[in-house]
Amino acid sequence: MTNSKRTPYDGVVIAAPVTIPYVRYSIESAQWWIGRALSALVAQAGIKASDIDGLCVSSFTMGTDSGIGLTQHFGLCVRWLDTIPLGGASAIAALRKAARAVQAHDADIVACVAGDTNHVDSFRLTLENFSRFNQDAVYPYGAGGANASFALIARNYMRTFGVTREDVGRIAVAQRANALRNPHALMKTPLTIEQYLAARPISDPIHLFDCVMPCAGAEAFLVMRDETAASLGLRAARLLSTIERHNAFADDPMQVRGGWAMDVGELYAMAGVKPDDLDIVQTYDDYPVITMMQFEDLGFCNKGEGAEFVRQHDLTIDGDFPHNTSGGQLSVGQAGAAGAYLGLVEGLRQVLGTAGPTQVKNAKLGLASGFGMINYDRGLASGAAIFAGPSR
Amino acid sequence: MIDPIEPPRRKNPLLRTRLPTSPPRPRSRTSHGFTRAAAEGRFMLQRCEACGAFAYPAREACPACLSAGLAFVDAPRRGTLLAETTARVPSDVYFRERAPWRIGLVRMDCGPTMVAHLHADCAEGAPVLMSFQLDKSGQAVAFARPEGETPNMADDRQWREMTADPKFRRVLVTNGRSVIGQEAAAALKAAGAKTVFVGVAEPWRPFAGEKLLRGQEGIEVVTLDAADEKSAADLAADIGGKVDILVNTTEHVRPGGLLDRRGTSIARDEIDQAYLGFINLAQAFGPAMRMRGADGINNSVAWINILSVYALANWPAFGAYSASQAACLSLSQCLRAELRPGGVKVMNLFTGPVDTEWFQTVPPPKVAPRAVAQAIVSGLRGGLEEMYVGDVAEEIRQRLAANPKALERELDR
Ligand SMILES: [Zn+2]
Numbered sequence: 001m002t003n004s005k006r007t008p009y010d011g012v013v014i015a016a017p018v019t020i021p022y023v024r025y026s027i028e029s030a031q032w033w034i035g036r037a038l039s040a041l042v043a044q045a046g047i048k049a050s051d052i053d054g055l056c057v058s059s060f061t062m063g064t065d066s067g068i069g070l071t072q073h074f075g076l077c078v079r080w081l082d083t084i085p086l087g088g089a090s091a092i093a094a095l096r097k098a099a100r101a102v103q104a105h106d107a108d109i110v111a112c113v114a115g116d117t118n119h120v121d122s123f124r125l126t127l128e129n130f131s132r133f134n135q136d137a138v139y140p141y142g143a144g145g146a147n148a149s150f151a152l153i154a155r156n157y158m159r160t161f162g163v164t165r166e167d168v169g170r171i172a173v174a175q176r177a178n179a180l181r182n183p184h185a186l187m188k189t190p191l192t193i194e195q196y197l198a199a200r201p202i203s204d205p206i207h208l209f210d211c212v213m214p215c216a217g218a219e220a221f222l223v224m225r226d227e228t229a230a231s232l233g234l235r236a237a238r239l240l241s242t243i244e245r246h247n248a249f250a251d252d253p254m255q256v257r258g259g260w261a262m263d264v265g266e267l268y269a270m271a272g273v274k275p276d277d278l279d280i281v282q283t284y285d286d287y288p289v290i291t292m293m294q295f296e297d298l299g300f301c302n303k304g305e306g307a308e309f310v311r312q313h314d315l316t317i318d319g320d321f322p323h324n325t326s327g328g329q330l331s332v333g334q335a336g337a338a339g340a341y342l343g344l345v346e347g348l349r350q351v352l353g354t355a356g357p358t359q360v361k362n363a364k365l366g367l368a369s370g371f372g373m374i375n376y377d378r379g380l381a382s383g384a385a386i387f388a389g390p391s392r
Numbered sequence: 393m394i395d396p397i398e399p400p401r402r403k404n405p406l407l408r409t410r411l412p413t414s415p416p417r418p419r420s421r422t423s424h425g426f427t428r429a430a431a432e433g434r435f436m437l438q439r440c441e442a443c444g445a446f447a448y449p450a451r452e453a454c455p456a457c458l459s460a461g462l463a464f465v466d467a468p469r470r471g472t473l474l475a476e477t478t479a480r481v482p483s484d485v486y487f488r489e490r491a492p493w494r495i496g497l498v499r500m501d502c503g504p505t506m507v508a509h510l511h512a513d514c515a516e517g518a519p520v521l522m523s524f525q526l527d528k529s530g531q532a533v534a535f536a537r538p539e540g541e542t543p544n545m546a547d548d549r550q551w552r553e554m555t556a557d558p559k560f561r562r563v564l565v566t567n568g569r570s571v572i573g574q575e576a577a578a579a580l581k582a583a584g585a586k587t588v589f590v591g592v593a594e595p596w597r598p599f600a601g602e603k604l605l606r607g608q609e610g611i612e613v614v615t616l617d618a619a620d621e622k623s624a625a626d627l628a629a630d631i632g633g634k635v636d637i638l639v640n641t642t643e644h645v646r647p648g649g650l651l652d653r654r655g656t657s658i659a660r661d662e663i664d665q666a667y668l669g670f671i672n673l674a675q676a677f678g679p680a681m682r683m684r685g686a687d688g689i690n691n692s693v694a695w696i697n698i699l700s701v702y703a704l705a706n707w708p709a710f711g712a713y714s715a716s717q718a719a720c721l722s723l724s725q726c727l728r729a730e731l732r733p734g735g736v737k738v739m740n741l742f743t744g745p746v747d748t749e750w751f752q753t754v755p756p757p758k759v760a761p762r763a764v765a766q767a768i769v770s771g772l773r774g775g776l777e778e779m780y781v782g783d784v785a786e787e788i789r790q791r792l793a794a795n796p797k798a799l800e801r802e803l804d805r
Contacts, residue, residue, distance in 0.1 A: 136423040137449035139416045140533050141495045141507050142479055142487030149507075151477035152497045159475075159516075203479045250455075253499050254474050376449060377497060377505055 006270065012099040013229050013236035014387060015222045016045040017348035021184040022217030022333045026117045030061040030336075031073060033115035037218035038074055041111055045222055045234055054080035054107030054223075056098055058090035058114040058337035061122050080107035087372030088284045089244070090114055090340040091219075092383030096242045098223035108228055115218030116336025133376040146286065147211060149374045151203040154289040156254045158205060160304075163292065165205060167307035169196040171288035171323075172209050172330050174315035179327025181317065181357040186215055186333040209330070210287050217335030219345045237351050237366075237387045241271035244383040252378075258290075258371055259382035260297035268299065271386040275299045278386075279363040280350045281321065282343030284371040285328040290379070294369055298384060322360040325350060344368040344385065351389030364392035394512045396544045397552075399560050399586070400689040412685035412734045413486040414529040423450040425464040426532035430524035431777035437467035437504065448504035469521045471500040473514050473536065486528065489686075494550065498522060498536050511537035511548045525554035525775050528685070528735030530728070546773060555775035556694035556737055559584035561636035566618050566673060568592040571748055572698060573641040574601045575765035580639070581610050583769045586690065589631055591616025593623070618642050618669035628676035633684070635677055636692045639768060642669045643698070645750035649711025662716040670697070670720050674727055685734030694737045694772055697724050698764060701742040701785040704792055707803050728777075739771050744784025757783045 018040040020033060034057065042049050055078045057067040067083040070076070080101045084090045091114065098110035130139070143149055157163065173193050179185035191209060199208035229236040243266060245259030260267075268274060275298070283294040292306035300321075301309040313321040326332055326346040329339045347366040349355040355363075369384040419427070429436035438447045440454035441461035453460055476496035479487065487493050494510045498520055506522060514520050520536040527533045535554055537545070546557055563580050567573040568590035577588045588611045592599070595613055605613050614631065617623040618640075644665035646658055653659070681692040702710060703717035721740065728738035745751035747758040759782035767781040780786045791799045 132420055133449045135416075135418050136420050137534075138507055139484075140419075140527065140529075140531060141509060142415065142482040142484055142490075142493050143495065143507070148477050148479045148482075148495060151479075152475040152495075155477060156475040156497075201478075201480050203477045203481075206477075253505060254497065377507065 006266075008270065009099050009103065009239040009241070011225050011227070012103055012239045013224060013226045014095065014239060014348055015224065015229055015234045015236035016041050016220075017345040017352070017354075018044060018220040019184065019345055020115070020218040022186055022215045022335050024118070024186060024213065024215050024333070025120060026216035027119070028117055028216070030059045030063075030115055030117045031065065031070065033117055033216060033218040034059065034070065034113050035074060037113045037115055037220040038111060041113075041220050041222055045232060047109065047232060049074070049076060052076055052109050052111045053078050054098060054101055054110030056082045056084060056094040056110060056112045058084045058086070058094065058340065059116050060336045061116045078107070080110060086340070086381045087337065088286060088340045088379075089370040089372040089381035089383045090337050091344045092242060092340070092368070092370040092385050093244055093381075095223065095239070095344065095385055096244055096383070099239050099242070102223055102225050102228075108224060110223040111220060112223060113218065113220040114337040114341045116216060116338055118214050118216040118335070131373075131375045134374070137376060146374055147203045147206055149377065150287045150290070151206040153255050153378065154210075154287065155205050157256055157289055157293065160256060161307065163289075163307040165197060165207070166193060167310055168210070168288045168292060169193050170310045171285070171291050171315060172196055174319070175285065175324045175328045176331045177316045178325050178358060179331030182326045182332065183357065185327040185331050186213060187327065187331040206287065210289070212286055212329040212334035212339070215333035215335050217333065217338050219335070219338045219341030221341075221345060221348060235352055235390055237348050237389055240273070240386045240388055241267050242383065242385040243267045247380050248382070255378035256293070257297050257303065258293060258379060260294065260369065260384055261303075264297060264299045267384055267386065273365060273386065278365050278367050279322070280325060280347060280360050280366045281323050282328075282347040282366065282368040283324060284340070284343060284369050285324055285330050286334065286339070286371070288330065290371060291324075294371070298367065298369060317358055317360055322363070325355065325358045325360060340370050340372065348387065351387060351392075353389065364389045393542060394544050394548055397547045397560065397689055409684065410489070410686045410688070412528070412682070413489060414733065414735065415486040415527050416484060417529040417531055419531055420450060422452060423532075425450060426524045427526070429464065430526045430532035433774050433776045435467055435469045435523055436464045437502070438462040439465045439467070446500070446502045446504050448500075448506055468500070468502045469523065470539065471498040471506070471520055471522055471536070473497075473510070473516050473518060473520050474499050474505070476510055476514070476516055490553070496536060498534075506534045508534035508536040509550050509554070511535070511545070511551055513538045513542040513545070513548070526737065526777060527554060530732050530737075556637060556772040557584075558637060558769060558772055560586050561690050561693065562587045562589070562634045563637040563639060564589045564591065564631070564635045564677070565639045565641055566591045566616060567641045567643060568605055568613060569599045570641055570643045571601060571761040572643065572746065572764050574604045575761045576639055576641060576768050577605060577611055579762075579765035579769050580637075581608070583773075585637075586610065587612060587634075589614045589635070591618065591627065593617035618673050619664045621672045624672040624676040628680070632677055632680045635681060636684075636690050637772065638673065638677055638681065638695045640670065640673060640695065640697045642666055644716075645710065645713055647710055647713075649708045653712070659712050662712055663719070666716040667719045667723065670723050674723075678727065678731060681736050682731050682734030685736050692734065692736055694739055695727065695731065696739045696741060696768055696771065698741050698743065699724070701744055701780065701788045703742070705788060705796065705799050705803060737775065737777060739777055739779065741767055741771060741779045741781060742785045742789070743781045744788070759784070
């Protein structure tokens, strides 16, 4: 069966990108962080909390709460509600669902929020309780969550395509340069390729600067129709296209491509743009090698050419391929499910021209991607979105 | 290639004993199909009864056809190592203490991909043989080793965590008056045990086979009457801190069931020797073994019970004896749970009638004591939990699984 043609996202806009600055450890709960993000959304959009009639939440550390508990917790009365447990793909999935909800008038203003706390032991607890396959067949091997699983993927990918650590390191080094312009990034010192290469090994070939630092924080944005944004006097980005895919290429013995590769043609066709047209790209960088894979799968180069692509381009804010302009999770930190939102929220600020110190000149067209859920031996969830600023 | 392990040095009493920790323990109920396989040294995977596809990790429906008919079956062990990594700073305490720790992803010839602990000689792109092993938490994990033999193969650091190899370890065999005890002592010594202590009650009284123990290098006769609480405690006070493997060979076989015996004195004797003897040994040696579960090359690793297979199904001709063995089997499960925090395995070795004087009237096939001794060594080397020695024991196991009622009727002959 072939997929039917999708309805465009006509009239759907995204506004009020919000970041609650991250901290390494927090004694506050995930609910506290989500509450701060909702408060900031309301303030930035100049609306009342009661104007929010749709809510979409993602978090690993809410304990027994889901979105429904949060409505009463925060005094929200909504007519559309979702909780999305897709890890690094949560933001794209939330955007997709919220877009259709406002398009169909099931809701007028949907708040999409992700937030997580980070207690001293919460990262380990999240790992322990991640999924059934992980519990049965990964965690007992001392993998300690993602590092060893991604190490296996990275090793196979690097060997298969002749990629060196130096190639991969270029991504991390460029992101650190970007992060130095972001006052909220947790990593505040420069990183050279020499330092990257000399870092201590974590799980070969993953070394220290390939890993994100778990932290606490929250990210959010509003999804609405363009006439709602106009009536509120809000500058907003137009949603042009999205894709989402789960458990793609299950027959690949090891993961060398994500679900994007399955849908990338549709991503650009729906948006009516080419990869070259993009002004900024925000990939999901839980490990730089996964970003390299995305450069290929999102159509910036062919499979196996990621290393060459990275060598040929300057990935910094002022470079010819501005990428993960906030510094990404590698340099800003990974605030649990908020890590899924980090790129999209920064991308929205870029095309709205409100990114401040990390602003790319004349950024109008952006792409953000998500990736998540190492359930067993590979990341299962992937997604991407293309959006345009009001001036395009 | 790996270097042979070095004999452990004398322990420095000022250094802290490394306390046992467990690798992650939670599993889904279905996943315990692998635990069963590991306990018996089998390699089983789920296979779809509808389409024949193998699946892993444990599933509730076939990923190829959604059938719920997924049976655990013996599966081909061969696969290819796709990629490996060495975890240097794992977040789990057990692995952090043992880092660097090497794992890999193996594509099985029969289809599924498995995350596995790796033997040091496994190479990327090369074939491996997979097994399920019981780790220090007592749960099944996949372990990949090279397809062929490699030098010092059993000395692999990660393999040794999964097994209870007697090499360089100190063993207590609890009854040196029995032929099984004597054969076990010799076999364990030959398997590289540093010292085999052999318990003998009233050792000044001569006994058959004495010369197999006395004056043998590495074999030490010690005073032990397991049925006597004080005797067990006294011996533990002396050597309790250096028993790495305990082989409970207590043997007290008398024919007869219920109605043709008068009174309880014989039954009491059976219980004293087998059941209370087990309790005495456990209370005397168990606590120190549990404490020393992570104590270097010669850490405590295993407790083995030699049980009659009639512990599983009563044989009326030896009915009261069967019951005492059933009691010991039940106790072994309790001991397994209590030693588990120390990572010490409890293995049960089930035998049919052994070729000794008390089974003199029983027709063959009977189990040679030497076969029991060899099974002890191979069970320790494989890290097993259940072993069946001899044709009778194996047959009873299969018949019990097929139809317990048929077995019960047929044992009544
Ligand atoms: Zn099937």
